[in-house]
Amino acid sequence: MATTADVVIVGGGVVGLATAYTLARRRMRNIVVLERGYIGSGATGRCGAGIRQQWGMKENIILARESVKMFEELDGELGFNTFFRQGGYLILISDPAEYDLISGKIPLQNSLGVPTRMMTRAEMAEFVPGLNLDGVVAGAYCPTDGTCYPYAVLWGYAEAARRLWVDIRVKTEVTHVAKRGDGRFEVHTPDEIYETPVVINVAGAYTRSIAAKLGIEIPTEPHRHEICVTESLKACLEPMVISLKKGFYFSQSMRGEIIGGIGDDHEPSSYSTASTPDFLFRYAAALRETFPALGRARIIRQWAGLYDVSPDARPIIGGVDGMPGYFHACGFSGHGFMLSPMVARLLAELIIDGETSLPIEDLSLERFAKGEAVRDPYVVG
Amino acid sequence: MSKTILCHCEDIEVEELYSALAQGFGDIETLKRYTGIGTGKCQGKCCFIQTLRLLAELAPEGSVYSGHMGDIHSIRVPTLRPPVTPLRIDDIVEERGDE
Numbered sequence: 001m002a003t004t005a006d007v008v009i010v011g012g013g014v015v016g017l018a019t020a021y022t023l024a025r026r027r028m029r030n031i032v033v034l035e036r037g038y039i040g041s042g043a044t045g046r047c048g049a050g051i052r053q054q055w056g057m058k059e060n061i062i063l064a065r066e067s068v069k070m071f072e073e074l075d076g077e078l079g080f081n082t083f084f085r086q087g088g089y090l091i092l093i094s095d096p097a098e099y100d101l102i103s104g105k106i107p108l109q110n111s112l113g114v115p116t117r118m119m120t121r122a123e124m125a126e127f128v129p130g131l132n133l134d135g136v137v138a139g140a141y142c143p144t145d146g147t148c149y150p151y152a153v154l155w156g157y158a159e160a161a162r163r164l165w166v167d168i169r170v171k172t173e174v175t176h177v178a179k180r181g182d183g184r185f186e187v188h189t190p191d192e193i194y195e196t197p198v199v200i201n202v203a204g205a206y207t208r209s210i211a212a213k214l215g216i217e218i219p220t221e222p223h224r225h226e227i228c229v230t231e232s233l234k235a236c237l238e239p240m241v242i243s244l245k246k247g248f249y250f251s252q253s254m255r256g257e258i259i260g261g262i263g264d265d266h267e268p269s270s271y272s273t274a275s276t277p278d279f280l281f282r283y284a285a286a287l288r289e290t291f292p293a294l295g296r297a298r299i300i301r302q303w304a305g306l307y308d309v310s311p312d313a314r315p316i317i318g319g320v321d322g323m324p325g326y327f328h329a330c331g332f333s334g335h336g337f338m339l340s341p342m343v344a345r346l347l348a349e350l351i352i353d354g355e356t357s358l359p360i361e362d363l364s365l366e367r368f369a370k371g372e373a374v375r376d377p378y379v380v381g
Numbered sequence: 382m383s384k385t386i387l388c389h390c391e392d393i394e395v396e397e398l399y400s401a402l403a404q405g406f407g408d409i410e411t412l413k414r415y416t417g418i419g420t421g422k423c424q425g426k427c428c429f430i431q432t433l434r435l436l437a438e439l440a441p442e443g444s445v446y447s448g449h450m451g452d453i454h455s456i457r458v459p460t461l462r463p464p465v466t467p468l469r470i471d472d473i474v475e476e477r478g479d480e
Contacts, residue, residue: 038408045414155406230470231467255417275462275463280464281473284470284474285474288470294470295470295471297469297470298422298469299467299469299473300421300422300467301420302462303462
């Protein structure tokens, strides 16, 4: 005997829980979230927790800007402290070509209401004492970018969703999904079969595997990205500091830890989340070069998570032609957490209203087949 | 109840563990992240064993330990992460071991 649901969400990460909450807030009921591990056990709980609006494409800037507006209100909305802190993002610029690219995008960001500005070396030295500016020609700084504690966002969304009768099932893997002749979906878990008119596939790097069960091909690839934290230190770093060129970033959490990571261009696609010494060597070298005093800090923990990388490093959001009732959001390429509140709102609009308040056609799965994919130059890692 | 420190690095009391359990944060991985137990300098070397003992005491009754894995067989330490002991960034860069 199947259990009937109005919506089944596959994936208990931030996108899944935010979408469940948003749908429930808009008075949808009988919402079930199926999570294979524990809440946030995938990419959300492993992420670098940065939230930025400095992007090179208008659509990405707007998506991020709207998410930041929602993060600013999230504690009150959810009744949960998410530790959102707007310390800004400081992008270190290391050569003239990068200077031209990044300074050239600031008018676009400003015109969309994102208050980015260029910083001279002298301003940067004053703003972040301790930064080594050798080889840095300038910076780009947006004061309303910031960081958050991802688990607090997850728990906040989960608790708020449960108060609205959302059924969140952890340790519950989806083993099979099928579209029936009557147009409804069957979602199988080891113990249950859910029958539902709406499936939302938001399983991070595993979204493509779930889609494949329905014959939908999603051209994303899993890529391991490693991260580590130091012991807690006194407050010494206001912004998130990043280098687009090195794929390197670090920030200080509300607990005082320095948390950061560095990408690896040679990392092959895989589902491995093992930690490597090679990462520690590369990260330690980059961190000490950028902020020499942190050489005396000790790293206490490292881990890894999966980026779900799409061909143009932009998200894939929406439905699929010929599959009414099916929706997905994936391919965030390392930037899903920062966009999640707005992505949840757009998915809820798409499902309830049939149209979205921002155009998302350029984020459709079909763009790859049509050859319309455009890459944003502001991708890290 | 008197205050008993469970995690010395992060200054977390036994009561905070009970409070987290009562709020439904029963999964050991979630307990670690919600309370902060085992996330300090010792990375759980001092506190995980005490945490497991408390969970084992509570689990058979099923009253307080009402989390998602509420049976004694599911009680385990959270995933252990490298490095085994804290490593200074200077030492990593210079490829020095423990001193």
